[in-house]
Amino acid sequence: MVSSPPRPDARAGGGAARQTLRERMLTALAGDPNGTPDWVRALADGDDTGYFAEDGAAWVVHGGMGTLVAGIRALLVQALHPGALAGVHDWSRYREDPIGRLTGTVRWILCVTYGSTEQAQRETARVGRLHTRVKGEYTAGDGEARGYTADASDLVTWVHLAFADAFLRSHQLWGAPIPGGADAYVAEWATAGKLMRVPAPPTSEAELQAQLDGFLDRGELRRDERVDEVVRFLRTPPFTGAMGIAYRVLFAAAVASLPRRWRAMLGLRRAPWPVVTTTRLVLAISQRALGAGPRAQDFARQRLSRLAQAH
Numbered sequence: 001m002v003s004s005p006p007r008p009d010a011r012a013g014g015g016a017a018r019q020t021l022r023e024r025m026l027t028a029l030a031g032d033p034n035g036t037p038d039w040v041r042a043l044a045d046g047d048d049t050g051y052f053a054e055d056g057a058a059w060v061v062h063g064g065m066g067t068l069v070a071g072i073r074a075l076l077v078q079a080l081h082p083g084a085l086a087g088v089h090d091w092s093r094y095r096e097d098p099i100g101r102l103t104g105t106v107r108w109i110l111c112v113t114y115g116s117t118e119q120a121q122r123e124t125a126r127v128g129r130l131h132t133r134v135k136g137e138y139t140a141g142d143g144e145a146r147g148y149t150a151d152a153s154d155l156v157t158w159v160h161l162a163f164a165d166a167f168l169r170s171h172q173l174w175g176a177p178i179p180g181g182a183d184a185y186v187a188e189w190a191t192a193g194k195l196m197r198v199p200a201p202p203t204s205e206a207e208l209q210a211q212l213d214g215f216l217d218r219g220e221l222r223r224d225e226r227v228d229e230v231v232r233f234l235r236t237p238p239f240t241g242a243m244g245i246a247y248r249v250l251f252a253a254a255v256a257s258l259p260r261r262w263r264a265m266l267g268l269r270r271a272p273w274p275v276v277t278t279t280r281l282v283l284a285i286s287q288r289a290l291g292a293g294p295r296a297q298d299f300a301r302q303r304l305s306r307l308a309q310a311h
Helices: 014-018 021-030 038-044 057-062 067-078 082-091 098-114 117-131 153-174 181-195 205-217 225-235 241-257 260-266 275-290 296-310
Strands: 135-139 145-149
Touching: 021 098, 021 241, 021 275, 038 098, 038 117, 038 296, 057 098, 057 153, 057 181, 067 082, 067 098, 067 153, 067 225, 067 241, 067 260, 067 275, 082 135, 082 145, 082 153, 082 225, 098 117, 098 181, 098 296, 117 181, 153 181, 153 205, 153 241, 153 275, 181 205, 241 275
Parallel strands: none
Antiparallel strands: 135 145
């Protein structure tokens, strides 16, 4: 539910069309054609190792190419909670500035995962300030009108669950083995949930699934015209050219990765072609296009190396 400042519309082409594929991808992900805006370089700063261990579960999952699928999947699932969707519908600029919203989310993920505790807390506070004005009313799954705020416990819980599930499942399909397995990732990312004031974030894969199922079993989720609007928007590539083609594959991958009942609620069907294999190819091409330039992890390792040398 993060709002973002205006940014050139990627759908319009223009200057973006003259950028290389790598520059276009990095602009979409980091808001910078070199992939190293100030907040990425700041990962090298700080006086502690941060919340997550180097090359641990969170580092590996969030550094994998499966995150390109996970972001789409998370938005699809989050849309099923009418309260979370109301916040996005009423306050987010996702229609006018889809890339800005994407880079805002990526920034929070990378700062919390790879930054010092001070940077992670500062970034979380920045997101919190954006959320202070987010409030309104929505029609709940039982048909009753309810008020919402961005920090309501059920809404922050749902957003956390959808995020953790999307990144975990996408990595399981298209990523390397997770150190410590799925339970380690869920337990580690519970720390981020606590930063966002999730009252009881899950700490195991089974608990994650149980909490997700609970929202559905209690009738808190629903599909309506707003959900259909989000699905139509996400189905349409926010890019042109090769990135547009790749996005269509990533969207199909996000749909294919969903359990059947989630797909049914969203009104989506799995594509009739080998999605998993095709996605693996697209992710490999994307990784090659990004090249071997410095990544968030590299700046974080500079901080860890400096701290190790100081001791």
